[in-house]
Amino acid sequence: MVSQELDYFRAIIQANMEPLAKVTDVSEMTNLTERLGNRVWLKREDQQPVYSFKLRGAYNKLTKLAKGSVVITASAGNHAQGVALSASFLGHQATIVMPVTTPEIKVNAVRALGGEVVLHGHHFDAAKAYALALTEQRNGVFVPPFDDADVIVGQGTVARELMQQLNELDAVFIPVGGGGLLAGMAVYIKSLRPDIKVIAVEADESACLKAALDAGKPVELERVGSFADGVAVKIIGSETFRLAQKFCDEVVTVSGDEICAAMQDIFVATRAIAEPSGALATAGLKKWSQQSGLKGLNLAAILSGANLNFDRLRYVAERTALGEKNEALLAVTIAEQKGSFKQFCASLGGRAITEFNYRYAGPGEAQIFVGIALRQGQQELDELTLDLTQNGYQFCDLSDNELAKLHVRYMVGGKAPEQLHERLLRFEFPEYPGALARFLDTLGSNWNITLFHYRNHGGSTGNVLAGFAIEANEYEMFNEHLNRLGYSVQDETNNPCFTQFLTHQPEKQLGDKVANQ
Structure with missing residues (x-):
């Protein structure tokens, strides 16, 4: 060594x-x-x-400094609290720069521990740059969160x-x-x-x-x-x-x-x-x-x-439940007729249904979004798919489909009544008071929004699913607009969840797009 x-x-x-x-x-x-x-x-x-363990590193770093030192860091999480408490205990002056998107609970926690909080920027990189500038202005000591x-x-x-x-x-x-x-x-x-x-x-x-x-x-x-x-x-x-x-x-x-x-x-x-x-x-x-x-x-x-x-x-x-493989999410084609739901349940071999989403969309075949409880994880899922196949069902396993898990299972309504030139995008944007309104403002009004679903689960980002009516000759202009916005975005237009549950399709697609599992 x-x-x-x-x-x-x-x-x-x-x-x-x-x-x-x-x-x-x-x-x-x-x-x-x-x-x-x-x-x-x-x-x-x-x-x-x-x-959090972050207290250890912050405390060890600050014990090396003369009492009354000015310490500055940038953090939206546990490092901020570790620095604030260590500085208060050791008699230092601590300033923590946090993005304006930081949840209020974390801001209040740092203040309660004796740290001065400065809110700056909409992401960590901006907060860190400002913290480094403050360190130079105040002749302080910057406390890195890890690389020290x-x-x-x-x-x-x-x-x-x-x-x-x-x-x-x-x-x-x-x-x-x-x-x-x-x-x-x-x-x-x-x-x-x-x-x-x-x-x-x-x-x-x-x-x-x-x-x-x-x-x-x-x-x-x-x-x-x-x-x-x-x-x-x-x-x-x-x-x-x-x-x-x-x-x-x-x-x-x-x-x-x-x-x-x-x-x-x-x-x-x-x-x-x-x-x-x-x-x-x-x-x-x-x-x-x-x-x-x-x-x-x-x-x-x-x-x-x-x-x-x-x-x-x-x-x-x-x-x-999905992480433990104790639940499967499936898109299944069933006949649009009396008794078809009962017949489908019978084919599950006694397995419990955790959720069932269906909206009448006309005669013929229907697409259902169904959750099924599993007791033996992947082994039972393999058995289930075999049972469905033998009973003649066409289906798609959506258990690992993020669009299905984050948005579609919580949405109401159905397919568009007519075929549209539609693109579906999934956005993440920094979450803070007024963030959704700002997000909508930045999207602009050049394209008609055909679908919109917003979720926030207490995290630092909001999640939006949005459909836009866009002609093919407008794609380049639309993509340039998205790049200027700077949001994290995923194109979901070809996701089977969208094609089966949310957009108008003149022809049957589930059997064409997805082979029997």
């Missing part, structure tokens, strides 16, 4: 987190232990005073505690955003016990470490998702990447639905309500264990935070 890594190891050993950061518990998740055939442990960083040696050392104390608490460990699963927690924990674990696997876990919509490993250097993602906002980082830190590249054994990526399912597992085991990024490592542990097929191991995951807006629980509950 070179001296640089040895310095990290020694610094982590010597770092004193008392009295502000506490030694957090390690809890066994008996529900997952029984299900996975491996002993599963959870390191409870949600027990910190700010409900002192911050990395502070986060590494999680590994120091974990290895003191558990004598037997085969693998540790660590969530990744900017990489500070992974870097600190990995260098400590591998310095002491190189036989223990260090496995990084990323949200598939913000996998900046995986992208960096593939490229051999940190690269900026074009966009990141917002559900696991605590790890929504476009580019991993340079120093955190160097350490991760050297000491991390594997990277696992997980979906939002898999994160939701892990949040439920954590709640069942501990009654703790993790935030999405806080449950990331548990989701990765489950996926790795199921895919590897290994049994009899001692596995630990980090519950990294529990700062969750209560409003988001509705969304989490909706997606958990």
Whole structure:
């Protein structure tokens, strides 16, 4: 081990987190232990005073400064609270720049901890640029959220505690955003016990470490998702990447639905309500264990935070069944005649229907959107699709279709009464008071809106599904307008949900477009 890594190891050993950061518990998740055939442990960083491991890095960084220092950072989440509390405790002056889109609950939490909050910009990059300018103006010290040696050392104390608490460990699963927690924990674990696997876990919509490993250097993602906002980082830190590249054994990526399912597992085991990024490592542990097929191991995951807006629980509950493969969403063609629904139910072999959406659209065949409860996950879904096929039904599995899960299952109405030159787009935009009105203003009035569905689930982004009547010769102009708006947008015009449930189709398409599953 070179001296640089040895310095990290020694610094982590010597770092004193008392009295502000506490030694957090390690809890066994008996529900997952029984299900996975491996002993599963959870390191409870949600027990910190700010409900997140971020306190460790901020506190370690600020203990190096002279009392009364001016400290500044940019954050919309847990790092902000860690800096605010550490500064207040140590007698520093803390200013935290947060995007104007930051939920009020987080703004109030930082203020309650003694930090001055400055709201600036509609996204993190603008807030960070302003924070760096303030640092120079006030002759202060900028506190990075992850790419800083002192911050990395502070986060590494999680590994120091974990290895003191558990004598037997085969693998540790660590969530990744900017990489500070992974870097600190990995260098400590591998310095002491190189036989223990260090496995990084990323949200598939913000996998900046995986992208960096593939490229051999940190690269900026074009966009990141917002559900696991605590790890929504476009580019991993340079120093955190160097350490991760050297000491991390594997990277696992997980979906939002898999994160939701892990949040439920954590709640069942501990009654703790993790935030999405806080449950990331548990989701990765489950996926790795199921895919590897290994049994009899001692596995630990980090519950990294529990700062969750209560409003988001509705969304989490909706997606958990899908994440656990306990529900399937199907588009099915049935005959438009009396008794066809009863006949369809009989073909399900006693399986429960969780929802059923149907709107009369004329004689002949009808398209239904149906949720079906599953008790044995993918195996039962395979059996269900075989049963439907044998009973002559044409269908499409929409369980992994984001348009179906986010919008279509909540919409009312039916198909357009006539054929339109229509494009369907799914937008994400920063959510704050008045954001929807601003979004509509920026769309302009050059094109007729034919469909509109808006959802917000307590997160930092709003979700809009919008249809536009556009002639083919207007596509170029319309695309230029979208590019100027700068919103995250996905074209869903060819999505089977749209073609089957929302737009006029003169000919039957489900059987043509989707082969029997």
